[in-house]
Amino acid sequence: MTDDIIPLGTAAAETLFDKVNIAYEDAYGNNPAVEKQVQDAISMLGDKAKILDVGCGTGVPVSSTLSKAGHDVTGIDISQKMIDICRERVKGSFIKADMISFQSQQQFDAIFAFFPLFHLSYCSTHSMIFKFASWLKPGGLLFIATIPAEALVTDESLYDSSKEYVEGCEAPFMGNLVTSTLLTTQGWHHLFQQAGFEITATVYHTFQPNYTSAAPEHQMFLTGRRCHHPFLGPYPLPSVRPPPHQLSEEAWEPFAKRLTRHEFDAVLEIIKLNKEVLDVGSGHGELPIAVAKKVGKAYALEPNTGRNDLIVNHRDGANVHVAKGTAEAIPYSDRKFDAVVAMWILHYVDDLEKSLTEMVRVVDPAAPNARIIIVQGAPDNDCINLMNEACGPIAARDTDAPTIDHQGFLLAKACEVFTAHRFGDISLERVNAYCSFPDEDLSIRVSCAASILANLWYRSHPRLEEMKKAFVPVLEKFFADKPFQIGDYGVILVAKPTVKP
Structure with missing residues (x-):
C-alpha cells in the first residue's frame, strides 16, 4: 500500500531521499548484480582512476567498493543526509549537489549513475547523458543502472511517439508512488549513441528489494565508452547541412532582450592577451567594443548595414574598425589578426567551408596567442531543440532539403577545416545561457515564447502562424518541467595552431 505520490522533479527527490536515508541502504544495499557490476568495472579501470558517483546515496556499495580498491572517488547526491x-x-x-546544475571541475575515468535518473524529465535525462559524456575523459566509461520502461509499462499508448520513453509513470518505491521517467532499452541505446558512446554491455537482472510489499524489479545495467566528443553530437551527424537560416533585426531583438548570456565573458577571458581581434558577425558590436576598451582597438565585420551603423553609434569612443562584409569574403589581408571570433553565426552563412577557411586565412599562426574562437549551440540547447520539434516538420512540407538544425554538424566541420589548415589544437567547452519567460500566466508565457522562437528563424516563412500553433503543446510540456527559462546552452570551440610556422 503506498503512502504518497511523489511528483517529478529535483525538489521532490531531495525530500524523498532525506526521508528514506539509511533505510534505502537496508532495502537496496544487498544487490549482487550491483556488486558484480562494480567489480567488473574495477577490472576495466587503471590504477587510481578518478571516479564520479552520481546519486551516491549512502555510498554503499558503489563508492565504498571503488574507494577500497584505491580509486579517487567523488560523489554527488541531492540529499544532505545521504552525503x-x-x-x-x-x-x-x-x-551535496543537484546533478542538473552540478559543474564538474575535472574529467573522470568513469562515471557511475546507478538509479538516480528516474525523477528527471526526458529532456533533462537527455541533457544529463551529454553532460556525463563531457565530464569523461576520451575513452572514459559510463555505467548506468535503471529499470527499462518495458519492464513496468505495458500500455503502449503511454509512450512517446518514438516509443522510446514514458514520462509521468507512477513507479513504486519504498512505500511511495514516484512519478518517473522511464526509457526503453532501445531508448537508452539510442541516447548513448547520440552522445557519442559505444555500448559495450547491456545486462539484465531481477532483484527483490528488502521492504514490505516490494515487488521484484527487472533492472538493467548499461555500459558505454566515450568514443566521440559529445559537443559535436547528437550522432550520427547528418550527411547534408540544412540551408542557412534567415535572421532579421525585428526577430532577433525580442529574443535578445530575454537572453542571459555567459559565453560573452568567457570569450573575453579567452582573448584577454590578444592584440588584433576580428569579430565576424558582430551584431550590435558588444564584443568588439569591449575588446577595444581593453586593448585599444578591435575590428568588427557585419554584413548588415543597419547593424554596422548601430556599432558606430554605440561604440562610446572605443576604437572599433567597422567593415561591411561576409564571412565568406573577409575584407582583410592574410595573417592580419592574432584572433578571430565568430559567435552564433555559422548557421547563417551561405558557404560554411569557405567561411571557416577565410577565418584561418586572416589569423597569423606565428602570433604568440593565435586562435580562432567559434560559439555555437550545445546538443541539448532547448531553444534549438524546441524549434526543431515544432517548426522543423512544418518547414519540411515545402522542401526536399533538410530542415532540422544540427549545431554539432557546424562544429564538427569547423574542427575538420581548422585541423586541415594546421589549427588542430582544439578544445570544446560548454557554456550556459538562457531565455527568461517570467509571466505567471502559463497561456501568456506559452504564447510569448511561441511567437519569439518561431519568428527567430522563420519570420518570413509562409507557414509561420502554423508553427506558432504547433509550439503551444510543445511549450506547455516544456514549461511543466522548466517553468520560466528556456536554455540556450552553447559550446565554445577554441582552435590554436598545431605547429608554429
Whole structure:
C-alpha cells in the first residue's frame, strides 16, 4: 500500500531521499548484480582512476567498493543526509549537489549513475547523458543502472511517439508512488549513441528489494565508452547541412532582450592577451567594443548595414574598425589578426567551408596567442531543440532539403577545416545561457515564447502562424518541467595552431 505520490522533479527527490536515508541502504544495499557490476568495472579501470558517483546515496556499495580498491572517488547526491552518511563511512569527496546544475571541475575515468535518473524529465535525462559524456575523459566509461520502461509499462499508448520513453509513470518505491521517467532499452541505446558512446554491455537482472510489499524489479545495467566528443553530437551527424537560416533585426531583438548570456565573458577571458581581434558577425558590436576598451582597438565585420551603423553609434569612443562584409569574403589581408571570433553565426552563412577557411586565412599562426574562437549551440540547447520539434516538420512540407538544425554538424566541420589548415589544437567547452519567460500566466508565457522562437528563424516563412500553433503543446510540456527559462546552452570551440610556422 503506498503512502504518497511523489511528483517529478529535483525538489521532490531531495525530500524523498532525506526521508528514506539509511533505510534505502537496508532495502537496496544487498544487490549482487550491483556488486558484480562494480567489480567488473574495477577490472576495466587503471590504477587510481578518478571516479564520479552520481546519486551516491549512502555510498554503499558503489563508492565504498571503488574507494577500497584505491580509486579517487567523488560523489554527488541531492540529499544532505545521504552525503553526511557518505562522509562518515567512505574515503572520498562527497558533495551535496543537484546533478542538473552540478559543474564538474575535472574529467573522470568513469562515471557511475546507478538509479538516480528516474525523477528527471526526458529532456533533462537527455541533457544529463551529454553532460556525463563531457565530464569523461576520451575513452572514459559510463555505467548506468535503471529499470527499462518495458519492464513496468505495458500500455503502449503511454509512450512517446518514438516509443522510446514514458514520462509521468507512477513507479513504486519504498512505500511511495514516484512519478518517473522511464526509457526503453532501445531508448537508452539510442541516447548513448547520440552522445557519442559505444555500448559495450547491456545486462539484465531481477532483484527483490528488502521492504514490505516490494515487488521484484527487472533492472538493467548499461555500459558505454566515450568514443566521440559529445559537443559535436547528437550522432550520427547528418550527411547534408540544412540551408542557412534567415535572421532579421525585428526577430532577433525580442529574443535578445530575454537572453542571459555567459559565453560573452568567457570569450573575453579567452582573448584577454590578444592584440588584433576580428569579430565576424558582430551584431550590435558588444564584443568588439569591449575588446577595444581593453586593448585599444578591435575590428568588427557585419554584413548588415543597419547593424554596422548601430556599432558606430554605440561604440562610446572605443576604437572599433567597422567593415561591411561576409564571412565568406573577409575584407582583410592574410595573417592580419592574432584572433578571430565568430559567435552564433555559422548557421547563417551561405558557404560554411569557405567561411571557416577565410577565418584561418586572416589569423597569423606565428602570433604568440593565435586562435580562432567559434560559439555555437550545445546538443541539448532547448531553444534549438524546441524549434526543431515544432517548426522543423512544418518547414519540411515545402522542401526536399533538410530542415532540422544540427549545431554539432557546424562544429564538427569547423574542427575538420581548422585541423586541415594546421589549427588542430582544439578544445570544446560548454557554456550556459538562457531565455527568461517570467509571466505567471502559463497561456501568456506559452504564447510569448511561441511567437519569439518561431519568428527567430522563420519570420518570413509562409507557414509561420502554423508553427506558432504547433509550439503551444510543445511549450506547455516544456514549461511543466522548466517553468520560466528556456536554455540556450552553447559550446565554445577554441582552435590554436598545431605547429608554429
